[in-house]
Amino acid sequence: MLCLRSRTEPEWLERAIGHTNEILIDHAHCERKAASQALAMLARYPDRPELVAPLLALAREELEHFELVLAILHQRQVPMDSQAPSGYQAALHAVVRKGMPEKLIDLLLIAALIEARSCERFKLLADHHPDPVLAKAFRSLLxxxxxxxxxxxxxAEAYQDRVAVQTRLQQLAEHERQVLEQLPPMPRIHA
Ligand SMILES: [Fe+2]
Ligand SMILES: [Fe+2]
Known part of the structure; x- marks a missing residue:
């Protein structure tokens, strides 16, 4: 249903639980980025009214998630900090096609895959994190x-027929699988 081409290995979960604070800091950045990227898409395509309502609603929700994760960090007395990016997003965006509507479709489908991977990994944390407060918080985001x-x-399906979009989604999902496989292990949601 989430169309991912790989299942996260147990090593990732072990690393995430062993570096919970770094994962939470990264998670906070992910939520903030998700909100700002949705707004950036509206700024880049102001002539696409069909994007406005869904992306505004999404940005609002991601900001709420950002607030939630910041509150958890505060509760744990972990200061928010900057972090070196894992390279995941940059590598995903390296294959975005040029021209319209292909570029917009790819940006939307890559965003969809990032959401899918977050969802898959939040589920692992919800099911296995030893801190019940955190497990519950991850479950609330799924x-x-x-x-x-x-x-x-x-x-994306508003810009091309469903079959073409699904075919591209499968290609990008395969790319996402390879990107994750090649990233060095880091305590990140997407690494
Ligand atoms: Fe979110
Ligand atoms: Fe999201």
Whole structure:
């Protein structure tokens, strides 16, 4: 349903649980980036009114998630900090096609895949993190990240027929699998 081409290995979960604070800092950045990237898409394509309502709603939800993760960090007395990016997003965006509507479709489908991977990994943390407060927080995010995945795919389908979009989604999902495989292990949601 989430169209990912690989399942996260147990090593990732071990690393994430062993570096919970770094994962939470990264997670906070992910939520903030998700909100700002949705707004950036509206800025880049102001002539696409069909994007406005779904992306505004999504940005609002991601900001709420950002607030939630910041509150968890505060509660744990972990200061928010900058972090070196894992390279995941840059590598995903390296294959974005030029020209319209291909570029916009690729941006939407990559956003969908990032949501799918977050969702898959939040589920692992919800099921296995030893801190019940954190497990519950991750569980509370699952449903909206899965919904965001679907929103991005549906938006892409507004620009090309469903079969073409699904074919491209499969190609990008394969690319995402390879990107993750090649990244050095880091305590990140997407690494
Ligand atoms: Fe989120
Ligand atoms: Fe999301």
């Amino acid at each position: 449903e909206s990240e899965a919904r965001h995945h679907a929103v991005f795919v549906r938006l």
